[in-house]
Amino acid sequence: MLAQWSDYFATTQARVQNATLKAAQQYAFDFALKHGLPTRQQEDWRYTPTQHLWQAAWQSDAELENKVPPFEKGGPGGICLLNGTYQPDLSHLPDGVKVEIWENNATKHLASNEKLYVRSFLASMADALCTRGLLVTIQADVQLAEPLQLLHIIDNSAASVFLPVHIHIEFGENCFVEIYEKFSKSTVTPTWYHVTRSFVLQDGAQCVHKMDYSQEEGKSPLAPLLQRGGILGEIEVKRTSALWVTQKTQSRYEGVCIARAQAWQRDEYYFSLEGILASTKWRGLYETTGRGFNEVRHTFLHHASQTSSDIVYKGIAQDTSELVLNGHIEVKKGIEKVDAHLTNRNLLLSKAAKINTKPELKIYADDVKCSHGATVGQLDAEALFYMRSRGIDEPAARLLLVDAFAAEILDEL
Amino acid sequence: MLSIKNLQATVQNKPILRGIDLNINPGEVHAIMGPNGSGKSTLANVLAGRDLYRVTEGHVQYLEKDLLVLSPEERAHLGIFLAFQYPIEIPGVSNVHFLKTALNTIRKARGLADIDAMDFLKIIKEKIKQVDLPEDFLYRSLNEGFSGGEKKRNDILQMLLLEPSLVILDETDSGLDIDALQTVAKGVNALRSKDRSFLVITHYQRLLDYIVPDYVHVLSQGRIVKSGGPELALELEAKGYGWLEMEQA
Numbered sequence: 001m002l003a004q005w006s007d008y009f010a011t012t013q014a015r016v017q018n019a020t021l022k023a024a025q026q027y028a029f030d031f032a033l034k035h036g037l038p039t040r041q042q043e044d045w046r047y048t049p050t051q052h053l054w055q056a057a058w059q060s061d062a063e064l065e066n067k068v069p070p071f072e073k074g075g076p077g078g079i080c081l082l083n084g085t086y087q088p089d090l091s092h093l094p095d096g097v098k099v100e101i102w103e104n105n106a107t108k109h110l111a112s113n114e115k116l117y118v119r120s121f122l123a124s125m126a127d128a129l130c131t132r133g134l135l136v137t138i139q140a141d142v143q144l145a146e147p148l149q150l151l152h153i154i155d156n157s158a159a160s161v162f163l164p165v166h167i168h169i170e171f172g173e174n175c176f177v178e179i180y181e182k183f184s185k186s187t188v189t190p191t192w193y194h195v196t197r198s199f200v201l202q203d204g205a206q207c208v209h210k211m212d213y214s215q216e217e218g219k220s221p222l223a224p225l226l227q228r229g230g231i232l233g234e235i236e237v238k239r240t241s242a243l244w245v246t247q248k249t250q251s252r253y254e255g256v257c258i259a260r261a262q263a264w265q266r267d268e269y270y271f272s273l274e275g276i277l278a279s280t281k282w283r284g285l286y287e288t289t290g291r292g293f294n295e296v297r298h299t300f301l302h303h304a305s306q307t308s309s310d311i312v313y314k315g316i317a318q319d320t321s322e323l324v325l326n327g328h329i330e331v332k333k334g335i336e337k338v339d340a341h342l343t344n345r346n347l348l349l350s351k352a353a354k355i356n357t358k359p360e361l362k363i364y365a366d367d368v369k370c371s372h373g374a375t376v377g378q379l380d381a382e383a384l385f386y387m388r389s390r391g392i393d394e395p396a397a398r399l400l401l402v403d404a405f406a407a408e409i410l411d412e413l
Numbered sequence: 414m415l416s417i418k419n420l421q422a423t424v425q426n427k428p429i430l431r432g433i434d435l436n437i438n439p440g441e442v443h444a445i446m447g448p449n450g451s452g453k454s455t456l457a458n459v460l461a462g463r464d465l466y467r468v469t470e471g472h473v474q475y476l477e478k479d480l481l482v483l484s485p486e487e488r489a490h491l492g493i494f495l496a497f498q499y500p501i502e503i504p505g506v507s508n509v510h511f512l513k514t515a516l517n518t519i520r521k522a523r524g525l526a527d528i529d530a531m532d533f534l535k536i537i538k539e540k541i542k543q544v545d546l547p548e549d550f551l552y553r554s555l556n557e558g559f560s561g562g563e564k565k566r567n568d569i570l571q572m573l574l575l576e577p578s579l580v581i582l583d584e585t586d587s588g589l590d591i592d593a594l595q596t597v598a599k600g601v602n603a604l605r606s607k608d609r610s611f612l613v614i615t616h617y618q619r620l621l622d623y624i625v626p627d628y629v630h631v632l633s634q635g636r637i638v639k640s641g642g643p644e645l646a647l648e649l650e651a652k653g654y655g656w657l658e659m660e661q662a
Contacts (some may be wrong), residue, residue: 364475386501389461389570390515391489391522400514404554 003123004057008162009062011162012129016360018103021133024113029128029355038121045325047356048266053238058162058192060129065171073314078149081158084165084193085132096142096175102133102166116198116244117298120268123279126164126194133166140202147178150311152236154193161189168195171205171251178208183236190339192238196259199244201251201355203275210413213239213259230353231284247307249275256412257284257313257393268367270299273307284313285409288321288353295324302368308339314409315346316402317353325357336367344374349398349407414439414610415579420471422459429455431635432471437579440607444621445614446646447632447656453532453614454498457583460494460612462488468493475579492578494571496585500564503555508567508658511555512537512574520574540573543597543603562593569600580604581612586620598623616649617632635655 009029016022025396036053037047061083079099080090093099117124127133154163171177185191201207247252259265271280280300288294300309309329317323327342346355359372379401387397420433429452437443447453459466460473473480476491483491495563503511517527528536541548543551544566556564565585580601588592601611601624613624621629621643629645630637631654638657639645649657 006557030616111489120528177464286518380501380503383503384484385463386497386503387511387515389463389495390490390511390575391486393486394484396514397486398508400511401503404503406504 005129007120008058008060008129012131016103017209019075021102025128025130028113028117028124032116032121032124032128033326035117035121035124038177040317042044044119044297044326049293052253052264053192056160056192058160061161061163068073072171075389077138078151079152080149080151081134081165081404082153084130084152084163084195085376086134086310094144094148096144097148098138098139100135100137102135104137105135113198114408115272116157116196116242119270120242120395121242122194122266122268123244125194126196126240126242127166129162129313130164130196130290134166136167136169138169138171138175138177138205140175142172142175142177144177147180148210150179150181152181152183152193152195154183154191155166156189156191159189159192162192162194162197164194166198166199168198169200170200171199171207172206173202176206177203179210181211183213190237192240195240196241197244198243198246199253200246201248201253201278203249204251206252206254207245208254211255211257211259212391213257213265221223240266240268242270243270243278244270247271247273247275248282249304250277250413252279252281254407255279255283257282257286258410258413259294259296260285261286261288262290264293266295266297266298268299270301270302271309272301272360273309274303276304276306278304279309280311281310282309282311283412284407285316285406286313286323287316287318287323287406288323289318290321293318293324295325295326297326297328298342299328300342302329302331302335302338302340305335306337307335309341311317311340311342312409313344315344315355315357316349316405317355318349319354320350321355324355325374326360326372327358327372328360328362329361329372331365331368331370332362335365338365338368338370340368340370342372345405346374347402348376348378349402414476415612416472416474418472420456420459420473421469422455422466423469424455424466428469429466429635430438430459433632433637435630435637437610437612439578439610440626441628442604442605442611442613442626443647444624444626444629445612445632445637446616446618446629446649449616450633451495451632453616453632456584456637457495457498457612457614460488460581463487486518486589487578489575490519493578494575494580495531496565496568496572496580496582498584498587500556500559500568502559502564504557506555507551508553509537509551509556512551512571515571516574516645537570537574541570544570544572544600545592546570549598552594561588562590564591565589565597566600569597573600573604576604578608579610579612581614582624583614585613589603594620595623618646621646633656 080087092404286294286296316324329340342359353377357374359374361372384397416436417433417435419428422430513533547565631639
């Protein structure tokens, strides 16, 4: 199994010139090898059907390197990646935002990687095989008036390609940035797209991070492209991601994530609150349909006093899909006045759909306020009857109730 | 208009209605009274099509159609409206959106085009005054955090908007103070017409001071045991339900 990845790794190393980057990749690869491929014996992978992930013969993405962008110059703007490769011609960077590729500056992103690898096998494997990482720097005190778009376009017609990408963002002291991250796919062959983001929020930095994995056609600026390439969901596209946010004193991170899975997804979110008064807010809406699978893992590590996390996420599973949710709050020893609250509510819309949810608290300190709770339910039969008795037919009434359930999170987007 | 013949129904295999016969003609107001557990609410819910109840015998014809084979929404499209004993709270669905969706669905079923958004607002703002609710209730989640009286007023608002042909009031008076009761009655009386009928289900005679019925029926143990004019309600108020059960025995 690992032989396949060794070949891939050799190809990757051959393409990289920068010695620091080569060494970093070797480190990541050794880490992954030592760890070995995750199995369902491991708690973090207990509910993850991995056979499709490891058994497929994923190939290197080298031949996608020179793919012609599907846009003319002056496309969607913000930071634009095509098959993981930064597209300077399609990107518009506001003042105070700088983008470099790792080949040119491979030092900074290494800072928090080991902590991430310990928790995320996917992140170590992806870093080992990633040739086109990005380093984004947001200067101190920058206040962006407009959201900064971060656009991932996947346009693959080569055979079974694994596309790993890593974006490291340094948020300077007291900056304020809203990042709107979107994914668009127009691929006709099996593709596994992995994105790792490592964010470092310096003292007083504020980041609002909106992630939209829903890939709604028509609403996307890429609609024509999507139509050309066929509709996502009929094709086997696997998407995995890891986000590691390091938060310094008085920094604030607010994340909103909307994900609709028809295929296979696993997303891992880690928040390391390391400075006093750092705070995190998370709102997530995860919906699976068809035979889709989505696993979302949230980890909040409180390393400093007076830090807080406010976490609400909701799940909706339809058809024969499966949703796996994990929420983990950890408060380290010797700190105080931590406020951490996690709420998860889920809606099961069919008998064959499955939801596994597990909230976890690990508290090693005394003076803290922490809570967690999870529920799984169905649409309220009374509410359905009430609506139908007013003439609204059953499918429309169900839709209204599902929308109502989702509204709390969607309104944040 | 509505013709009920030998209607029998169960809840979780327990017989509740044991043979109801009732005819309602256009323009008539019928009141159904009876002690707790006599089957009043079951009758209302069976007519509206709630699937919790199972009809085991009998027929119900409404506007020449077999009502019992229709879904709740099809019944609503035909003009049946149930005012709930306990209107449901639905967080996240705005009242105004719900009202507009309901109106347009019913209009569509009647072969009419969707109502223009501005016209709709004009109409609904006019109607909400009739039930003495502040306008901001339109923009709140459906019934969420409304008091008991406000929920009933909101139900009556739906009735005024949808203009049904048969209105079933299921103990709408329960838990209402006198002001709310008068508002509800005012709404109902405003809709009374020669081709619209009402089935008023109530435990107490009080509501019938404001909505004066043409006929009063007494339901006991799943059957109509006595029918009469409005004076029957007064008699029940004075003597209670005990004498009827004695008479039956």
